[in-house]
Amino acid sequence: MVKLLSVGVLMVLFSAPALAQEYEDHDGMLMDHGDGHLMDMAGGMVMGQNADTLPGGCDSISETKEITVHAGHKYAEKFPGRMFAFDTQEFNFKPCTKLTVHFVNEDNIRHQWMMHGLPKYLYPKGMFHLEASGPSKISGTLILPPGDKTYLVHCDIAQHMEKGMKAQLKVGKGDGDLPSIPGVTAYVVADDYKATLPELAVKAEAEAAVAVTAAVASITSPAPAKAIQQQDSIISGVTVIGLALGLLAAPFLARKFKGMSLSEVVATIFDLLRAFIDLILKLLTRLINLFTANKNKILPEK
Numbered sequence: 001m002v003k004l005l006s007v008g009v010l011m012v013l014f015s016a017p018a019l020a021q022e023y024e025d026h027d028g029m030l031m032d033h034g035d036g037h038l039m040d041m042a043g044g045m046v047m048g049q050n051a052d053t054l055p056g057g058c059d060s061i062s063e064t065k066e067i068t069v070h071a072g073h074k075y076a077e078k079f080p081g082r083m084f085a086f087d088t089q090e091f092n093f094k095p096c097t098k099l100t101v102h103f104v105n106e107d108n109i110r111h112q113w114m115m116h117g118l119p120k121y122l123y124p125k126g127m128f129h130l131e132a133s134g135p136s137k138i139s140g141t142l143i144l145p146p147g148d149k150t151y152l153v154h155c156d157i158a159q160h161m162e163k164g165m166k167a168q169l170k171v172g173k174g175d176g177d178l179p180s181i182p183g184v185t186a187y188v189v190a191d192d193y194k195a196t197l198p199e200l201a202v203k204a205e206a207e208a209a210v211a212v213t214a215a216v217a218s219i220t221s222p223a224p225a226k227a228i229q230q231q232d233s234i235i236s237g238v239t240v241i242g243l244a245l246g247l248l249a250a251p252f253l254a255r256k257f258k259g260m261s262l263s264e265v266v267a268t269i270f271d272l273l274r275a276f277i278d279l280i281l282k283l284l285t286r287l288i289n290l291f292t293a294n295k296n297k298i299l300p301e302k
């Protein structure tokens, strides 16, 4: 009997941690770093906390609202191809609402509820941001600005938004819909399961042709802001021209190389290449001089 009892006591003792609350509650552990920035040692963070300063254009707080948002892999299951999601994809509030968000992360990784586009004089970098590491809960409060506007809410951890953790918050009527909100708006980059491989190959070829045309066009484009891009384009343009010339010259070269030893052939090829590169460099220098000269003339003369 004593044995049975002690086994029972031991079982209760060992199972206690497992029965304990599954989610860590950060709200009681946060340290205020000032400027609406609160943090704790367990990976919980609030940025842009503002419970008492009215945004410009708000005469008073119109409503006080409280929401709980869950985040995790399991909320993405209903969205094919997505990995992470919030349990709510669209929020709507009256302008000047005082909003408290309780953010519950249900995954064993870090997630955020990050809102963008807020007035920067009130919210650092225009953001209100809740962050929770591992299964945990964190809460923060902000006062929404006046006016009809749609705000982006997402998780900023690399690839989490692209994989589905994206929502929109409309103040008033909002000002449109954001793309790629799971279940709300169409994906910007949608997978196409219909196309067959040959079709994709044709599509890729067409795209490559367009890219080459653009590259050639950018060689002659004098836009100075595109200087770096232009350099890349020149290289790819020259490569394409070189390949074309090489193909055209192949029969001629074959005749020229007849009866030569391998080393002679290699030496001749290098000679021809050097001459060709010299020519291209000279042309480029002339081209650049032409542009600089033109620009000097465009400048007002006094």
Ligand SMILES: [Cu+2]
Pocket (backbone or CB within 6 Å): 084, 110, 111, 112, 155, 156, 157, 160, 165
């Ligand atoms: Cu995330």
